[in-house]
Structures are given as structure tokens and as C-alpha cells.
Amino acid sequence: MRIVIAGGHGRIALRLERLLGARGDEVAGIVRRPEQAGELLAAGAEPVVCDLESATVAEVAGHLEGADAAVFAAGAGAGSGAARKETVDRGACVLFADAAEAAGVRRFVVVSSMGADREPPAGTDPVFAAYLRAKAAADADVRSRPGLDWTILRPGSLTDEPGTGRVTLAATTGRGEVSRDDVAAVLAALLDEPRTAGLTLELVGGNSPVDEAVSALVGS
Incomplete structure (x- = not known):
């Protein structure tokens, strides 16, 4: 499977690239700066330099040609x-x-944020409120597209603790922490399970092995 990841130098993306590359997938990561290429190569990913703030749709589509899935991270x-x-x-x-x-890339997975499903409460830091509103608007746009088999993942508070491989994954989980390692593992599992298309999911640390947590969403 060929997978193209936007935000390929991010802390979740680099973990995901290592996982996908180790299992034999062909991975490309879109980055803004050429100097980030070395870390992607070390993670087993092909670096693609492209600034998504200034690129055209046609330019980005060219980088996605032949891909089986796209991940916005x-x-x-x-x-x-x-x-x-x-x-x-x-x-x-x-x-x-x-x-x-x-x-023509139908499978589309988005890393969003817990809290993007509601208006930020009064007193929220203005920049963080802007972040949640931006994530909410992006999620709504993706969900409106019949041409995409989308899955939206909304992790809780992110940590750099080693992953446990055990999570709680559901439409609503309640607030909590989750390691970036485990977020990457869940993303890899979601890419393997096309029946999760059309789901918006929250993710925190928990007791269920990642594969079981994903399988439970689709009844197998």
C-alpha cells in the first residue's frame, strides 16, 4: 500500500512512517522544509517538499497520484x-x-483533536480556541465529501510516553491522555480497516489492544 502523509515531519507522523515502513508499505511524507528530509528518510519514508499553505490543488494532487490512502497529520x-x-x-x-x-485517492484519514466537536468554553485561551474551531471546520468539510472514504481520529492530550498498545477508541471516550506511539499505532490499524470509513472517533489510553479496539468498531 502507498500512503501519503501530510505533515510528515510531525511527531505522530514520524512514528506512523516508521510503523508503515517497517511492515513494508510505501510511505511518502509531505514536509515544508528540505532540511527535514533526513529524518523522514531515517523513518523509512520518501520526503516530498511542498508547502500546503501556498501549494495549488493540482500540485498536491500530483504528489498523491498512485496513492492508496492519504493521512492528514x-x-x-x-x-x-x-x-x-x-x-x-x-x-x-x-x-x-x-x-x-x-x-482519485478515496481513503482519507484525519488526525483531529478531542474537543473539536463543540464550541470552546468561555475562558479558553484564544489561540487554542482558534485551533479547535479550525479543526472543527476541517472535520466538517471532510465529512461532507462523498468522494472520500474518510475516518477522523480525535486523540486526547498527547504525551511522549512509550506506547502501551492499549487504548480506548470510540465515538465518545471522555477526556484523557494518549501517547503519540499509540496514536500512530491506531492510525496504522485504521488504514488497514476500510470499514471504519465514515466514523469520527475519540482516542485515549485504555485497556484494549489496538487491533481489538479497531475490530470492535466494525463488529469483528
């Missing part, structure tokens, strides 16, 4: 302001979805 990141939440967390996701449709 990009984000403006810590330290960015509200404007970049809009251009990356929403705008780049919409562009990537447009490009996937143009390239």
Missing part, C-alpha cells in the same frame, strides 16, 4: 498564532482533501 504547531491555525489546521486539510479527490 499536519498542524500549525505550538507557538503559532490563530492565523496559522486557520491556514494550516483548516486550510491545508481542505486543500489536501481537494487534492485527494482530484487524484
Whole structure:
């Protein structure tokens, strides 16, 4: 399977690239800066330099040609302001979805955020509120597309603790933490299970092995 990951230098994406490459998938990661290429190569991924804030749909579609699946794992990141939440967390996701449709790539998995299903409560940090609204708008756009077999994953608070391989994965989980290792493992399992298309899922640490948690969603 060939998989193209937007935000290929991110901490979840690099973990996912290692997992997919180790099992024999062909992986490409889209990055903004050429100097990030070495880390992708070390992770077993082909680096593709493309700025999703300024690229055209046709340009990105060219990078997606021949892919079996696309994963949007990009984000403006810590330290960015509200404007970049809009251009990356929403705008780049919409562009990537447009490009996937143009390239004929149906399987589309999005890394979103827990809390994107509701208006941020009063008192929320304005930049974080902008992030949640941008994620919500991107999710809504993806869900509106009949041309994509989409799955949206909304992890809880992310940690860099070693993964346990055990999670809680459901439409609603309640708040909690989850390691980036386990998020990557769940993404790999979702890519393997096309029957999860059309689902928006929350993810936190838990007691179910990843494969069992994904299988339980589709009744097998």
C-alpha cells in the first residue's frame, strides 16, 4: 500500500512512517522544509517538499497520484498564532482533501483533536480556541465529501510516553491522555480497516489492544 502523509515531519507522523515502513508499505511524507528530509528518510519514508499553505490543488494532487490512502497529520504547531491555525489546521486539510479527490485517492484519514466537536468554553485561551474551531471546520468539510472514504481520529492530550498498545477508541471516550506511539499505532490499524470509513472517533489510553479496539468498531 502507498500512503501519503501530510505533515510528515510531525511527531505522530514520524512514528506512523516508521510503523508503515517497517511492515513494508510505501510511505511518502509531505514536509515544508528540505532540511527535514533526513529524518523522514531515517523513518523509512520518501520526503516530498511542498508547502500546503501556498501549494495549488493540482500540485498536491500530483504528489498523491498512485496513492492508496492519504493521512492528514499536519498542524500549525505550538507557538503559532490563530492565523496559522486557520491556514494550516483548516486550510491545508481542505486543500489536501481537494487534492485527494482530484487524484482519485478515496481513503482519507484525519488526525483531529478531542474537543473539536463543540464550541470552546468561555475562558479558553484564544489561540487554542482558534485551533479547535479550525479543526472543527476541517472535520466538517471532510465529512461532507462523498468522494472520500474518510475516518477522523480525535486523540486526547498527547504525551511522549512509550506506547502501551492499549487504548480506548470510540465515538465518545471522555477526556484523557494518549501517547503519540499509540496514536500512530491506531492510525496504522485504521488504514488497514476500510470499514471504519465514515466514523469520527475519540482516542485515549485504555485497556484494549489496538487491533481489538479497531475490530470492535466494525463488529469483528
